[in-house]
Amino acid sequence: MKIQKPYLLFLGDAQDPLAAKVAQGINQWHPEYCVGQYRMESCVADCGLTEMDIEQAKAAGVKTLVIGVANRGGIISDKWIAILTEALKAGFDLAAGLHNKLNDIPELKELADSLGRNLFDVRFPTQTFPVATGLKRSGKRLLQVGTDCSVGKMYTALALEKEMLAQGMNVSFRATGQTGILISGSGVSIDAVVADFIAGAVETITPENDADHWDVIEGQGSLFHASFSGVTAGLIHGSQADALILCHEPTREHMRGLPTYSLPDLQTCMDLNLTFARTVNPNVKFVGISVNTSNLSETEAKEYLDGVEAQFALPAVDPFREGVSRIVTELKKI
Amino acid sequence: MKIQKPYLLFLGDAQDPLAAKVAQGINQWHPEYCVGQYRMESCVADCGLTEMDIEQAKAAGVKTLVIGVANRGGIISDKWIAILTEALKAGFDLAAGLHNKLNDIPELKELADSLGRNLFDVRFPTQTFPVATGLKRSGKRLLQVGTDCSVGKMYTALALEKEMLAQGMNVSFRATGQTGILISGSGVSIDAVVADFIAGAVETITPENDADHWDVIEGQGSLFHASFSGVTAGLIHGSQADALILCHEPTREHMRGLPTYSLPDLQTCMDLNLTFARTVNPNVKFVGISVNTSNLSETEAKEYLDGVEAQFALPAVDPFREGVSRIVTELKKI
Numbered sequence A, B: 001m002k003i004q005k006p007y008l009l010f011l012g013d014a015q016d017p018l019a020a021k022v023a024q025g026i027n028q029w030h031p032e033y034c035v036g037q038y039r040m041e042s043c044v045a046d047c048g049l050t051e052m053d054i055e056q057a058k059a060a061g062v063k064t065l066v067i068g069v070a071n072r073g074g075i076i077s078d079k080w081i082a083i084l085t086e087a088l089k090a091g092f093d094l095a096a097g098l099h100n101k102l103n104d105i106p107e108l109k110e111l112a113d114s115l116g117r118n119l120f121d122v123r124f125p126t127q128t129f130p131v132a133t134g135l136k137r138s139g140k141r142l143l144q145v146g147t148d149c150s151v152g153k154m155y156t157a158l159a160l161e162k163e164m165l166a167q168g169m170n171v172s173f174r175a176t177g178q179t180g181i182l183i184s185g186s187g188v189s190i191d192a193v194v195a196d197f198i199a200g201a202v203e204t205i206t207p208e209n210d211a212d213h214w215d216v217i218e219g220q221g222s223l224f225h226a227s228f229s230g231v232t233a234g235l236i237h238g239s240q241a242d243a244l245i246l247c248h249e250p251t252r253e254h255m256r257g258l259p260t261y262s263l264p265d266l267q268t269c270m271d272l273n274l275t276f277a278r279t280v281n282p283n284v285k286f287v288g289i290s291v292n293t294s295n296l297s298e299t300e301a302k303e304y305l306d307g308v309e310a311q312f313a314l315p316a317v318d319p320f321r322e323g324v325s326r327i328v329t330e331l332k333k334i
Helices: A017-029 A055-058 A078-089 A106-115 A153-166 A178-184 A196-207 A231-240 A267-277 A297-314 A325-331 B018-030 B053-061 B078-091 B106-115 B153-166 B180-186 B196-205 B229-240 B268-278 B298-312 B327-333
Strands: A007-012 A034-039 A064-067 A093-096 A120-123 A140-148 A168-173 A213-217 A243-248 A285-291 B005-013 B034-040 B064-067 B093-096 B120-121 B140-146 B171-175 B213-216 B243-248 B283-293
Touching: A007 A017, A007 A078, A017 A034, A017 A064, A017 A178, A034 A055, A034 B093, A055 A078, A064 A078, A064 B283, A078 A093, A078 A106, A106 A120, A106 A231, A120 B093, A140 A196, A140 A267, A153 A168, A153 A178, A153 A243, A153 A325, A153 B120, A196 A231, A196 B196, A196 B229, A231 A267, A231 B196, A231 B229, A243 A267, A267 A285, A267 A297, A285 A325, A285 B268, A325 B005, B005 B078, B018 B034, B018 B064, B018 B180, B034 B120, B053 B078, B053 B196, B064 B180, B078 B093, B078 B106, B106 B120, B140 B153, B140 B229, B153 B171, B153 B180, B153 B213, B153 B327, B171 B196, B196 B229, B229 B243, B229 B268, B229 B283, B243 B268, B268 B283, B283 B327
Parallel strands: A007 A034, A007 A064, A064 A093, A093 A120, A140 A213, A140 A243, A168 A213, A243 A285, B005 B034, B005 B064, B064 B093, B093 B120, B140 B213, B140 B243, B171 B213, B243 B283
Antiparallel strands: none
């Protein structure tokens, strides 16, 4: 799945600024991919990009219209079809990460086929993947693991890619979820791959590379999550990580979606992830801890991070508050 | 997936007795499901059942023709189609666990649809599954875990079901792979489920039950297998096992399919599986060790099993040589 750039970000009829968070993510991490935004009349979200209709976007060189909004239910809205049709006729591909598929809407599918355009449903892998070989690959790899789902793994990975690029390192972000794919333009929604091929899919998107190249692989789920641990296990073995970063949200009262499950403590979580990751790379180590402290005050956050840093003798940062440069310093020792 | 019994076992044109091992497995574990066998002219495999053509099988009350043979490549052979067609016309369903699907052969699919017959491709789940909830379910559950793939998990599970039934216990074998499904008549090929739903599928096939009921869940893969650990991880969390059995093959030189990977030692393997399983059931424990000693002499096997039994203070048996009654004794303490 390789989405052509640049993008027109489609914000639709978003009734809530948060509904356009995918568009905001793309624009935050890759403003250079985004030439403009398309907002329907009632739209209240705003990425602050130049407003464009399809014709203007075409003149500006857009290759793909990206649906960067989720309405209630996360499905492609009937109200959007006329605009999506116009975009296809203008020569754009379409990309979406919603629960239903562009490819399942006959009007769009037939038009795209007849015009030779692509419809990217990034939540649904179209490629088939081999069974993982576990063979050692050249190049270096970093993976985020977490105490839970939705604790900042993607954010941490994107922050690392940005910082490593800024420091002149040879690095690629490897997306494993739909938002990451739309932000970076490629990757695989690993949770939608058939169970036998999870690790194989990860091997496929992180192939052999230059000795100094880093794959920064987007983590998913948690080995401690009773619903999704299979995804995480396959991701860890397929990644063959040299470096792990632990991601955590310290105010979470229970595992996401599982009210009867507490989060593991950090030490327990690191131990299990290390044991697991060592099967495929005995030299793997943790290089940092990334904490989402958005629910803590500045003082509380500092206190929490200082405590974690002292306990584990590893840089503990909130990437949003202070960036990840201290983790990159640690990474350069590998 | 619920396959109607009794079965006519189709041995096709098997050129090698081993090619019919699925049929032999069904007949070994559930002779009461099998009323006869159908062998084509050149067939060299033999389950020792009454030879029947389709008409005779119909008269004998057969409900399903089960393809119990794998030719080279594991696909449905063109040479079988005429017989499969005849079986559908006689009112039988068809069941197969091969790499291609009965449902993808237009001749069979159209005929089955027009006659209201079912085509069971047991390797490919047709149901959609929910995300696992991790909620505690009533009833008790046992799962085999292994140092590697193909070390006797299914055999151990079937032997346990048989022994537990013989001792009057309330028990169900829960198949998680295609051979187990054909042997028992229901289940889900867990390695073919989409990654997000592995644990959810296992929860679905092992629902709440009587307090004294045991689900004996067929294990798959290994947490130490770089290709398939995701399947195993989801299976462990979905199972919410009260009891684990470690399965091992002591002469294996490397992980199956992974020449560069050694097997874990038994203690390491038990530790990681326990840690993993405790997330969903803190009281889980190992109740036995099941060793496939087919590559050892009687003396070597005894010596090996005695050593393991002494080291772990758990019954260590080869289910083929001595059965699993000593493990069932241990199980009754839970």
